[in-house]
Amino acid sequence: MFILFLTYNYIVLGNCGKNAPLLLEALLENGAAATAAEREKSGKTAADLALAQGNTDLADRLRSLEKSAAVTEKFDRCELCNAKMKSRTKLHFLRDQVRNKKEENPLVLELFEDETVVEELIRPVYHRVSNCMHLRKEVTESMALIHAVKRLKHLRNAEDGSWRECHIVDLCCGSSITSALALQILPGCAVTACDISAPSRIPHYKEGGVSDRIDYLQHDICAQSFMDALRQRIKPGRRIVVLGMHCCGELSIRAIEIFTQMKAEVIFLMPCCLPSKASLIAPEIYAVKDQAAQYLVWGQHLSDRAKAVSDSTDLSVVDAVLSARNVLITARGRPVPVRGRSPVPAAARGQSAPAPPLPPGVF
Numbered sequence: 001m002f003i004l005f006l007t008y009n010y011i012v013l014g015n016c017g018k019n020a021p022l023l024l025e026a027l028l029e030n031g032a033a034a035t036a037a038e039r040e041k042s043g044k045t046a047a048d049l050a051l052a053q054g055n056t057d058l059a060d061r062l063r064s065l066e067k068s069a070a071v072t073e074k075f076d077r078c079e080l081c082n083a084k085m086k087s088r089t090k091l092h093f094l095r096d097q098v099r100n101k102k103e104e105n106p107l108v109l110e111l112f113e114d115e116t117v118v119e120e121l122i123r124p125v126y127h128r129v130s131n132c133m134h135l136r137k138e139v140t141e142s143m144a145l146i147h148a149v150k151r152l153k154h155l156r157n158a159e160d161g162s163w164r165e166c167h168i169v170d171l172c173c174g175s176s177i178t179s180a181l182a183l184q185i186l187p188g189c190a191v192t193a194c195d196i197s198a199p200s201r202i203p204h205y206k207e208g209g210v211s212d213r214i215d216y217l218q219h220d221i222c223a224q225s226f227m228d229a230l231r232q233r234i235k236p237g238r239r240i241v242v243l244g245m246h247c248c249g250e251l252s253i254r255a256i257e258i259f260t261q262m263k264a265e266v267i268f269l270m271p272c273c274l275p276s277k278a279s280l281i282a283p284e285i286y287a288v289k290d291q292a293a294q295y296l297v298w299g300q301h302l303s304d305r306a307k308a309v310s311d312s313t314d315l316s317v318v319d320a321v322l323s324a325r326n327v328l329i330t331a332r333g334r335p336v337p338v339r340g341r342s343p344v345p346a347a348a349r350g351q352s353a354p355a356p357p358l359p360p361g362v363f
């Protein structure tokens, strides 16, 4: 059966010319009408798309089909955003694999170390996480960063072991999986998730009862106004941890600038695609031909940039991340006294103290 919004996109917005109305009619008569309540990624139905194109007659017609299609649907919808809900999400299936001892990835297993975390993420308000397309891969990416944060023992409150002095900034967060996991795994931490895209991609944090700990900053991170907007979100007295999972191209450079300007404690950056050759940002990338090698050169380039502005940097390949884009750059900020507290001594900041042992296969 054709999904109507795809049909609509293809025929009306695509290149079907004068035959578009005929094709649309044929598809509606042959089953597409039953899918009129479907939504595309940004949450729009075919009726919404028709309306946005100024085709009000067609929009009205599709809207009435939308209502009858919704009544006959055999699945539930999210009462908050109307998304299609499944009785078993991808997270349920992943949990089955773990419980049946069929999962071996150490980063996935680390998420399941505390089942209460998973139970929370299985709640319908988190359906945008639990049902995300490539959940297992995304979990390994997010957990690589959270694993790194967990090793910053000096950021934990000595009295209750919580992360209440830590403010995480999740740059280019996408659907904010890393933020959602951090909220659950690092009790007490505050999170600002930033992305240029509409908040329709992120979980229903308010209804999940965590809006006092997380906010979403919809902003272009390259805009001049971004720094002020971000500063206003940081809770007073907190140490900032910047996370940049798969910021595209030169956005990784911007992430390092943000880390510096925010005087953050640390940045964990896993770069994604390369800057274009024409940009001349890192011409050394294109001196090698192999794509995997080019990515490593890009990682090294970013690490060198971070080195120029930080106390110490590190570059490692995280094999357990299920993506070829798995270089992790760590840069520690120069110490800044937090109001009312003495600066943290270098040893306590982990510079001379050896890092705790890692589970096999991680880092």
Ligand SMILES: C[S@@+](CC[C@H](N)C(=O)[O-])C[C@H]1O[C@@H](n2cnc3c(N)ncnc32)[C@H](O)[C@@H]1O
Binding pocket: 138, 141, 171, 172, 173, 174, 175, 176, 177, 194, 195, 196, 197, 219, 220, 221, 222, 244, 245, 246, 247, 248, 251, 272
């Ligand atoms: C490859 S995705 C990574 C998403 C997420 N961190 C993850 O790993 O799943 C890149 C994200 O960067 C966002 N983005 C692109 N340009 C941006 C900009 N100028 N400012 C803020 N976000 C941007 C996109 O909307 C997208 O969500």
